[in-house]
Amino acid sequence: xxxxxxxxxxxxxxxxxxxxxxxxxxxxxxxxxxxxxxxxxxxxxxxxxxxxxxxxxxxxxxxxxxxxxxxxxx
Amino acid sequence: xxxxxxxxxxxxxxxxxxxxxxxxxxxxxxxxxxxxxxxxxxxxxxxxxxxxxxxxxxxxxxxxxxxxxxxxxxxxxxxxxxxxxxxxxxxxxxxxxxxxxxxxxxxxxxxxxxxxxxxxxxxxxxxxxxxxxxxxxxxxxxxxxxxxxxxxxxxxxxxxxxxxxxxxxxxxxxxxxxxxxxxxxxxxxxxxxxxxxxxxxxxxxxxxxxxxxxxxxxxxxxxxxxxxxxxxxxx
Numbered sequence: 001x002x003x004x005x006x007x008x009x010x011x012x013x014x015x016x017x018x019x020x021x022x023x024x025x026x027x028x029x030x031x032x033x034x035x036x037x038x039x040x041x042x043x044x045x046x047x048x049x050x051x052x053x054x055x056x057x058x059x060x061x062x063x064x065x066x067x068x069x070x071x072x073x074x
Numbered sequence: 075x076x077x078x079x080x081x082x083x084x085x086x087x088x089x090x091x092x093x094x095x096x097x098x099x100x101x102x103x104x105x106x107x108x109x110x111x112x113x114x115x116x117x118x119x120x121x122x123x124x125x126x127x128x129x130x131x132x133x134x135x136x137x138x139x140x141x142x143x144x145x146x147x148x149x150x151x152x153x154x155x156x157x158x159x160x161x162x163x164x165x166x167x168x169x170x171x172x173x174x175x176x177x178x179x180x181x182x183x184x185x186x187x188x189x190x191x192x193x194x195x196x197x198x199x200x201x202x203x204x205x206x207x208x209x210x211x212x213x214x215x216x217x218x219x220x221x222x223x224x225x226x227x228x229x230x231x232x233x234x235x236x237x238x239x240x241x242x243x244x245x246x247x248x249x250x251x252x253x254x255x256x257x258x259x260x261x262x263x264x265x266x267x268x269x270x271x272x273x274x275x276x277x278x279x280x281x282x283x284x285x286x287x288x289x290x291x292x293x294x295x296x297x298x299x300x301x302x303x304x305x306x307x308x309x
Binding site: 005011019025030034040044047051059062071 | 089296303307
């Protein structure tokens, strides 16, 4: 049973290679996109922390700015 | 006209639904993998090598669908001068590009046991390779050019020119004599695939569509935060 799943009558190498390549490609793309997203979120949080009180007030009036900060916390 | 597509409003939704899309993708992919690798029957001619179809075909479909969407959004962005549509199109490109690579590589792996060769310069395979080049040009153009108006113009032209290739990919197997088989799944005519093989194919297509949605949401959020970062500098 296990041998049949692994070797698939001689086609196992091709089948597992195709599925592995697909899943590795997915994982790589997800990781790269996630790294970029976190990098931009961190940059935003740092920049926001450096603003003076008046500018913070202005920036916080925008719902998207609040959402970015909230998404960093969660 | 396009007020509902305002980035601020979209971000409030996209930043929240990403984790649910990821969760749903993992569930659908798991079911799809079990169906594709263990439960679906082997083919009477191709034996177990037919299982490669469950990653190859959905990848090709998703890749073609995404490029068509990019081209449509580029046209709208070009006509209505709406920059948000070009950001949406830009955010779709990475997953389409990867799906195109997956379609070509898994097709090549499937070709070896089925046709006896890794590669053939037939109409379907060559047109898919051309599509990959258009994806590469589109992504590179966004990286190379800094000026906003210019980059939107150039990427729109690339997307529209690339869209001409999409029907060529789809109908290449009907218009020319190719090594690649004709479509087994048809919307307008009868399917020539058994339901026991169609089911995992559709589940895997749903999983791949969810993955492209997930990548799109993350990339789109990244692009919007980038814009906001520049906005903070100007405060």
